[in-house]
Amino acid sequence: MSLIFGALTRLFAPFVWSSPRRAARMVHGFAHAERASVIDMQQAARHTPSPARAAQYLRHAADEWRHAQLFARLAHKLDAARSGPVHVDTEHLYDTLGEASFLAFVHMGEQRGRAQFDAHLAHLAGRAPLPGRPRAVIRGVLRDEHQHAAYTGALLDELEPRRGGLVARMARRQLWRQWLRAGRALSSGLYLVTGGLLYVLCAPLFTLLRPRG
Amino acid sequence: MATVLGVSAHYHDAAACLVRDGAVVAAVQQERISRVKNDASFPAAAIAQCLRIADVDPGAIDRAVFYEQPFAKLERVMRSTLTTFPHGLSGFVAGMARQLGGRVFVLDHLREHLGLSRDQVMAVPHHQSHAASAYLVSGAEPAAVLVVDGVGENETTSIWHGTGGALVPRYTQPFPDSLGLFYAAITAYLGFAVNEGEYKVMGLAAFGQPRLEEEFAAFITVHDDGSVTLDRDTFLHMVHPTRAFGPRLEQRLGPARPFGRPWRLFDPADAHYADVAATAQAVLETALLRLARTAHRLCGDADTLCLAGGVALNVRAVRRVLDEGPFHEVFVAPAAGDAGGAMGAALLGAQDLGDDVQRPLADAALGAPADAARAQAVAASLGFAVARPSDLLGQAARVLDDGGLLAVCRGRSEWGPRALGHRSLLARPRPAAVQDRINAQVKRREPFRPLAPVTTRDAFDGYFGGRCDKLQRFMTVTNPATAKARRDCPAALHVDGTARAQLVEAASDPWLTGLLARTAEPVLLNTSLNAAGEPICDAVEDALLFLMRHRVAALVVDDLWIERGRR
Structure with a gap:
């Protein structure tokens, strides 16, 4: 799956990096993802029964926190207008999946991230430097992503020696998430239209309630 | 002798509070566990934490109480956006998505989550939850209770007379005229996040001078009783649930400050924004002081004023009410905002089941x-x-x-x-x-x-x-x-x-x-x-x-x- 993500990133990278505004938007999205990851790892550290694994999750969370800050700063440097708050949310992945599946999910996410960052670096190589030195930032983050993929892989082997099935399940889950996201986008559009129509139909009745004077 | 769970959620600061035999035994904000600041989602983790702390099984809960009435809120959103046709279109679409996306079904969600029967789950009015969260734990008897926040179901300000453990409503100001939403709009104008940056405005106010009274008078009037009238063309909360102000505010006060720009307080531009904060703070203090006087008039036998709602977190305004207001004492509970509503709801539920819930809160370590x-x-x-x-x-x-x-x-x-x-x-x-x-x-x-x-x-x-x-x-x-x-x-x-x-x-x-x-x-x-x-x-x-x-x-x-x- 990471190969697909890498290929897609290579395809879109020239388009994204050709505009500082688009690049800033994408990098701001990275900051958002890293902040969400801090929360996931922090929740995992709280819930795992193993203090040793809790320590590893906390180290991971500290890295992600640093990445989020680096990306937020980079987004601002690429486009000063891109300085909105980095909103975070959580899917409570550890609670929902359990530790082994959570690790498989994180492991795959790190591999996917690595493939995407590799593709961005390949695109940026040899091009004119951009504000905020995105290559240096991405290269620094990439080093950590390698380490994260390695330790989550090792922990996964420890918790689930036959991890093939688990990884396949998580890959399916990831595809299902993408499908749901697309469904949500479509239903949001439909809702906007029907909500607007409903408003136009109902409003004349309610204007009678409008206070006079 | 009941075990009652109070819950607040779906606006900001979701929380849970457990009351057993009339005493608060645990109270937890969802954000502390989820690690999402001001987390408003259904507080499943906070509920679980409260039950764990008190060593209570969900089956032992006698009643679960939600801190506001979902359908009354839905009605207000519909009415405010539909009566402002056509400006309320985007507000209607966004507001209904939020309401129908889970908010109106919260009582069923609570029932299913805890495995309770429908008659074990109830809702109490938003401002009554706030009032209870202050009065019932204040140790004051009798007391005047002043609740000021953005908006509950339909009230933005209310005054209650607390006597013998009961709360008697004495005064309300309805939506959309809201002191809390006025301050929220200024918060957004100054480049801070609404429901989070209000205390930053209060801190910034000390660096400015309240010299913009004339400009502010064009969009907010504070009446003698402390009620306010907001200019409908300046503030947008009537037509949109998340956009606080419109271009009219920028015409009066200059362009809004961009989010995240570093502050240089000695720069004339930022000095102007500090003056905006100082003027907003002065308006808020004036209104709160007048409301306190109104509360004193309406609850004549009370020596203590209990303050609740998000505006009660404004510690500078509380000082003015204490120093210049008519009450000998003022009490503000540790969680005066929406999280505190969970505590008020739990106490009201326990009281409804016959428990004596009126006892001072000795400690905030809950x-x-x-x-x-x-x-x-x-x-x-x-x-x-x-x-x-x-x-x-x-x-x-x-x-x-x-x-x-x-x-x-x-x-x-x-x-x-x-x-x-x-x-x-x-x-x-x-x-x-x-x-x-x-x-x-x-x-x-x-x-x-x-x-x-x-x-x-x-x-x-x-x-x-x-x-x-x-x-x-x-x-x-x-x-x-x-x-x-x-x-x-x-x-x-x-x-x-x-x-x-x-x-x-x-x-x-x-x-x-x-x-x-x-x-x-x-x-x-x-x-x-x-x-x-x-x-x-x-x-x-x-x-x-x-x-x-x-x-x-x-x-x-x-x-x-x-x-x-x-x-």
């Missing part, structure tokens, strides 16, 4: 206890130096006196937005540069944000004036600093010479009073243990992550002393 054994094991795995010093207080005092920062995670976590010494970052309150150091290096926040002092009863009057015991325990009012405070603890004072001082007593917190007895001065700087944009730490893992990311001398977890990377 969350989960720190797990020192777990902290020791995880810290050891991180390679941190972990010790159990024989004289921990002496060691802590030495570190603080030497200028070190000390992170503290001990006992049960606090309820409400203030860290009161259980999940705190402590420092020596001098020199003044300590404040800048903490703001810039640790909290990574605006330079105008004040830090608060904590001191003992014996020392309090030497450093601060205007003591009000009901408020000092929970850090819900400002105090003027004395000359001694200006000399000895400048880092804990705001630019206007006030401080949001906390008073601790040996009976309720022997550890912190013991520490204050060992430091060079009996005053410490006390700020919440959290990184920028994050909720206050709750579990020991959160505190360890804080230690990993910040330059602090050590972390104290109960009787453990943890330092980074020296094993």
